[in-house]
Amino acid sequence: MANEYSGKNLVVKYGGTVLSGDFREFRTTETADMIDATAGADTRKNWLGGLVGGEASMTILDASDGTANWNTLVPGGSGTLQWYPAGTTAGTPSYTANSVLVSKDRSVPYNDVVSIDLRWNLTTAVTQGTA
Amino acid sequence: MNALDSALYSTLSAGTALTSQLAGTTSIYHGVAPRGSTLPYVVFNQSAGGDANDTPRRRKDLVYTVQAVSSTSYKSAGLIDAAVDDLLHGQTLTVSGWTNFWTMREQDIEYSETTDAGQIIYHVGGMYRIRLVS
Numbered sequence: 001m002a003n004e005y006s007g008k009n010l011v012v013k014y015g016g017t018v019l020s021g022d023f024r025e026f027r028t029t030e031t032a033d034m035i036d037a038t039a040g041a042d043t044r045k046n047w048l049g050g051l052v053g054g055e056a057s058m059t060i061l062d063a064s065d066g067t068a069n070w071n072t073l074v075p076g077g078s079g080t081l082q083w084y085p086a087g088t089t090a091g092t093p094s095y096t097a098n099s100v101l102v103s104k105d106r107s108v109p110y111n112d113v114v115s116i117d118l119r120w121n122l123t124t125a126v127t128q129g130t131a
Numbered sequence: 132m133n134a135l136d137s138a139l140y141s142t143l144s145a146g147t148a149l150t151s152q153l154a155g156t157t158s159i160y161h162g163v164a165p166r167g168s169t170l171p172y173v174v175f176n177q178s179a180g181g182d183a184n185d186t187p188r189r190r191k192d193l194v195y196t197v198q199a200v201s202s203t204s205y206k207s208a209g210l211i212d213a214a215v216d217d218l219l220h221g222q223t224l225t226v227s228g229w230t231n232f233w234t235m236r237e238q239d240i241e242y243s244e245t246t247d248a249g250q251i252i253y254h255v256g257g258m259y260r261i262r263l264v265s
Contacts, residue, residue: 111233
């Protein structure tokens with residue numbers, strides 16, 4: 001049986017600050033631009049891979065007893081984004097990339113907890129290692 | 132949940148506008164009133180809920196039923212219920228080991244029953260959603 005795991009042990013650091021204490025979801029996406037190389041007598045679409053990029057997003061809960069996370073997170077600022085999907089037990093996978101914080105979005109609903117949505121663009125390739 | 136049960140009892144029993152309408156200042160019971168308890172009184176119990184499990188931090192999302200029980204009339208029970216509502220709806224409870232960030236009434240309850248002796252007992256109350264974070 002494969003070692004499936006849930007996200008409950010996730011650790012995410014941005015610029016060395018742990019953001020995962022009250023997280024709800026973390027997501028990373030790596031994509032490549034597609035170049036349409038269809039021509040001549042082709043009978044099907046033909047594609048070439050272009051530039052590769054990546055994004056990350058996260059939802060965390062805000063805290064009324066401090067503004068540390070909110071103040072630390074500056075859109076346009078850059079920092080190292082590190083994530084450990086299975087936690088930081090030795091031997092578990094880790095991922096690192098440089099990133100720019102694109103946005104921070106705070107939602108304040110009347111009848112639910114206040115949450116913050118974060119979005120980064122990755123500016124380097126994702127390096128895989130172990131915790 | 133013992134800590135919340137204790138907090139609810141403390142909050143309700145400290146409300147003089149409530150207790151002045153009850154048979155006594157301690158006529159507030161968890162779960163069920165002892166047999167022979169003098170009316171009117173208040174009974175509260177957990178009806179639903181548990182852990183939210185939506186972040187690593189522990190969070191409770193619970194529903195409690197709090198109802199006034201009176202042998203006089205619906206109006207009398209309703210006045211007691213209104214005093215309970217003043218103490219709970221939108222208020223912040225002091226719960227040992229937890230922070231209460233949401234206490235809101237969601238459902239109203241109203242029904243009556245007739246005892247074997249023919250006495251009509253009136254129940255009026257509400258269901259309150261109570262959210263706690265550790």
